[in-house]
Amino acid sequence: MPARSDRMRLGAFLYPGGHHVAAWRHPSAQADAGVNAAHYRRIARTAEAAKFDLIFLADGVAVRGEDIDALSRTAIRYVGQFEPLTLLSHLAAVTERIGLVATASTTYNEPFHVARKFASLDHLSEGRAGWNLVTSADPREAWNFSRESHLAHAHRYTRAEEFVDVVRGLWDSYADDAFVRDRESGRFFDPDRLHLLAHEGAHFSVRGPLNVPRPPQGHPVVVQAGSSEAGKALAARTAEIVFTAQTSLEDATAFYADVKGRMAGFGRDPDHLKIMPGAFPVVGRTESEAQDRYGELQDLIHPVVGRSLLEQLAGADLSAYPDDALVPDLPETEGGKSRQALMLTLARREKLTIRELYLRIAGARGHWTLVGTPSRIADALQERFEAHGADGFNIMPPTLPGGLDDFATLVIPELQRRGLFRRDYEGRTLRENLGLPRPPHRHPAAAIRAPAAP
Amino acid sequence: MPARSDRMRLGAFLYPGGHHVAAWRHPSAQADAGVNAAHYRRIARTAEAAKFDLIFLADGVAVRGEDIDALSRTAIRYVGQFEPLTLLSHLAAVTERIGLVATASTTYNEPFHVARKFASLDHLSEGRAGWNLVTSADPREAWNFSRESHLAHAHRYTRAEEFVDVVRGLWDSYADDAFVRDRESGRFFDPDRLHLLAHEGAHFSVRGPLNVPRPPQGHPVVVQAGSSEAGKALAARTAEIVFTAQTSLEDATAFYADVKGRMAGFGRDPDHLKIMPGAFPVVGRTESEAQDRYGELQDLIHPVVGRSLLEQLAGADLSAYPDDALVPDLPETEGGKSRQALMLTLARREKLTIRELYLRIAGARGHWTLVGTPSRIADALQERFEAHGADGFNIMPPTLPGGLDDFATLVIPELQRRGLFRRDYEGRTLRENLGLPRPPHRHPAAAIRAPAAP
Incomplete structure (x- = not known):
């Protein structure tokens, strides 16, 4: 393994009201978070005060699901929330x-x-900007963009490979x-330092x-979030x-080494390349407080919502x-392959029933769940970091703002005491x-010629 | 004429460094305005303190021009600046x-x-949001979106007519x-108050x-900015x-009545519908100071820039x-018809040479130029407002921040004294x-059924 930093990277992955599928029903969540700008301004400042590397926003360009009864009971399936780039531009201020x-x-954008x-x-x-490149896993997105059906998985990835090259080329339009x-x-820019991309692919x-x-x-x-073969190659x-x-x-x-x-x-x-798996932390001052908190959230899951999410x-x-x-x-589909594989592996390994599986994934949607003091x-994160299972973690607070406040005030100081996380930002930019x-x-x-005389 | 407000509406039309084609060279302009967020935050606060109805941002999805020498001498032809929606989301904060x-x-977006x-x-x-709908006048935009040529004017407008209906329909997705x-x-939203658009056009x-x-x-x-026949019908x-x-x-x-x-x-x-023509005000405490300021800016226009803009x-x-x-x-083209017609009318009416025309339009790019105390x-704006030539004006400061500061501190108080402009905002939203x-x-x-029992 190559040398790497002895500090872990942490992202604050924000979802309206929190990541738990029933979060919005819990008193520690802001129920109208999805379109509450003051809420987001508050949690962005909390994450910055805690020295998180970044805020991470997922996205979807369609409501995710057909079961209207199930959809109407959840805040996190893109039923109604801010568009990510407008929100982050706002939070930059x-x-x-x-x-x-x-x-x-x-798949549904132009480079x-x-x-x-x-x-x-x-x-x-x-x-401070970062782009999480996804190829879109939900076939409903096609229907919002005048297409009859979703692009096949392989086609999405060949498009994505070319797309990222075009985007990077465009970023180099000027020196x-x-x-x-x-x-x-009277020279505003040096014409010799302008580069036409002229991409034809x-x-x-x-x-x-x-x-x-x-x-x-x-x-x-x-940033890249697919973990299929094509996703790993692209990454x-x-x-x-x-x-x-x-x-x-x-x-x-295994994933890290791969x-x-x-x-x-x-x-x-x-x-x-920094590998940052998702981590869904339910923090309590004691083990039983943590278990109680998790239980409270799990009890709020309506069966219709759990099955539908699964x-x-x-x-x-x-x-x-x-x-x-x-x-x-289950048969393979043209949707998000990495998440499907994860479901099946988990269910087979632990011989889960439908209900057990949906309760297991409803909280963190298939991500690593940590319930404890x-x-x-901190022990669990440290073990995985030191074993080269991660360069850091994308922290998925179960509720927002409550779950982020808990992680920031209880877990981050513990990581700092252990020398595993920064006490202040090292640089000005995200890259730094x-x-x-x-x-x-x-x-x-x-290769650039001297500027022409004005 | 129908009854209307006795107050005029004012927009602050922001362009990097100002609207004059040579603004960026002038000491009252911020030369790096296009990507200077602090500059925009400052002028947004200035415009709000002056009680402008709105900030207005133009857009283009291609650098406007082929003459690289001319382009490299200007700040205002989309050579390098913020994208408008990210910028406005930032300024909302x-x-x-x-x-x-x-x-x-x-033409180059999806509804x-x-x-x-x-x-x-x-x-x-x-x-506080508004969308200025344009159909794109510049054929170069096609080349950034995998199209060989720009859509013809008529086709752009039939697409625009359908586009705006789809957008409005999507805004009504929920009650x-x-x-x-x-x-x-456990109900997050009432499923009976969700409406699928199901548009097929x-x-x-x-x-x-x-x-x-x-x-x-x-x-x-x-908001709509085309003034061709198709543009007026759409508006x-x-x-x-x-x-x-x-x-x-x-x-x-005539336009207003039409x-x-x-x-x-x-x-x-x-x-x-509020008709707000552009107005390019060069303000001086005396007539000669105003003329001198205009002259200073005109003297900064490089001939290559003037001809190219024309x-x-x-x-x-x-x-x-x-x-x-x-x-x-000049022959009609498939570009922006309203601006072409304006050029020709002006040139014929006043029998202008190429140089006279480009000096005339280089400042305000064909908009109404007001140089004076x-x-x-205020007299000129009042006359046009009271004659039903306008419901208000989109103010195009020659330089930024200087030209906006001048208008805010010198002209707006005069309009307020005359009872022609608000002293404070009447409402919370742009519509109000x-x-x-x-x-x-x-x-x-x-027509909406009673919500289903949970």
Whole structure:
């Protein structure tokens, strides 16, 4: 294993009201969080005060599900909430150091728009933007974009590979020092430092230039969240953070070694990609307080909601199986492959019934659940970090603001005491805080001619 | 003419560094304004303190021009600046009452994304969002979106007509009171108050629902900026503000009567659309100070920049004509028709040479230029307002921040003394301040069934 930082990276993964599927019903959650800007401004400041590396926002461009009864009982299936890039641009105005990572789909967007919006956010935040690239797992998204059906998994990934190259190319439309703004001579930018992309590929033709100067970070940090074979290959070639769902230590270390091991094939240093699995912490001052808190949340799960969430994550209709039946083998779908595999592995390993599985995943939606005291949670995170199962974690508070407040005031000080987490930000930009290099411009300065006389 | 408010509406139309083509070279402009968030935060607060109705941002999804030498000498042709929706979401965090209007093209966007982003901005700003609908005048935009050529003018407008209907339909995905968030029963929203759009049209198939609750304003304010026949028809049917370029009093009153006169045919009250022509004010404490300021800016225009801007606005290659030749008749193009017509009318009326025309339009890009004392500028605005040539004006400061500071401290107090402009905001939302009604939901409450028992 290569040398790496002895500090873990932490993301604050924000979901309206919290990650637990019933969070909005709990008194420690803000029920109208999805469209409450003051709520988000408050939790962004909490996360920054706690020195989180970044805020992470998921996204979907369709309401996730067909069962209207189940949907109407949940806050977290994109039924009604802020769009991530507008929200993060807003939060950039009330924070100074924390990274701002939003999800955008390569399947239902154009690379020019994505490159432009994240470049704009990087300028607005003075170097704190990150783009979580997803290919969209939900077939309903197609129906909002004049398409009859969702793109097949393989097609989505070939499109994503080209998409990220186009976006990166557009970010290099200008050299870092292109905008000379010389009032005397009248040159606003040096024309020799403008680069047309002129991309012609299988999926896109994009001429450029992007109409935003090169971002402060060179490129916003690229995050990738798929863990299928195609997802891992894309991550090893292009990602700088991988967000993944890994529940056991052995799965986590295997995934970590797998993805990092693929990087040499692309000429990349394994330390230039940070693997940050999700972690869903239910914190109590005592074990029993933690268990009670978890129990309170679990008791709020309506059976309709639990089953529906399971069916959505598994991409399968389970209505033929009663709640106490063992989870059946499920066919592969064209949806999100990594999450499906995770469900099946978990169900088979522990011989779970439908009800047991939905209760298990309803909380953290398949992510690693940690219920305990600050010290026990710190132990678990430390073990996984030190075993090279993670470079850090994307923390998924069960409720918001309550669950984030608990983690910030109880667990983070414990991690700091152990020397595992920063006490202050090291740098100004997200890259500096993550220890990621600033990407050089694709056209080296030496190749650029001297500026023309004005 | 119908009854209307005795107060004029004012927009602060922000361009990087100011509207004058050479603004960035002037000491009263911020040269790096396009990507300087602190600069925008400052001028947004200035505009709000002055009680402007709204901030207005133009947009383009391509650098506007092919002449790299000319482009490299200007700050205002989308060579490098913030993307408008990210910028306005940011400014929503540092303002409380002023409206936030951004431009988005119906030609190079999807209605779902546009509906969602403006709904998100409306929630973030608690009811202050507006969408300036344009069809894109620049053929280069096509090349950034995998298209070989720009859509023809007529096709752009049939697409725009359908686009705005889809967007409005998506904003009505939920009833205003759909999100009941009843913790006790577990109902997050009332399923009977969710409405699938299920739109199937010539250009779009969009199922919905939008995954944002109905915006605080019902619908963000819809602004329209084309003044061609197709543009006026679209405005009369759908717009609530029209931004237009009208230089003479007679053109302004004719345009005003024309657009308002078309509204009855769509069953609309003419007072529910505010016509706000652009106005480019160069303010001086004395006439000679105003003329000197204008002269200073005009002297900074490089001939290459002036000619290039003229060619872009006219959509024609003028390289065969020397600077002192009379402006020739120009063929119609598929670009922005209203601006072309304006150029030609002006040139013919005043028998202008190429150089005279480009100097005339380079400042305000074809908009109404007012050079004078606060009192003379107020006179001109008052005359046009009272003659029913305008419901208000979109103020285009020649430089930023300087030109906005001048207008705010010198002209606005004069308008207030005359009772022509507010001394404080009347309402909380942009609609309330503009005196526009809140659109009822397309599915009347009476048609909605009683909520199902939980």
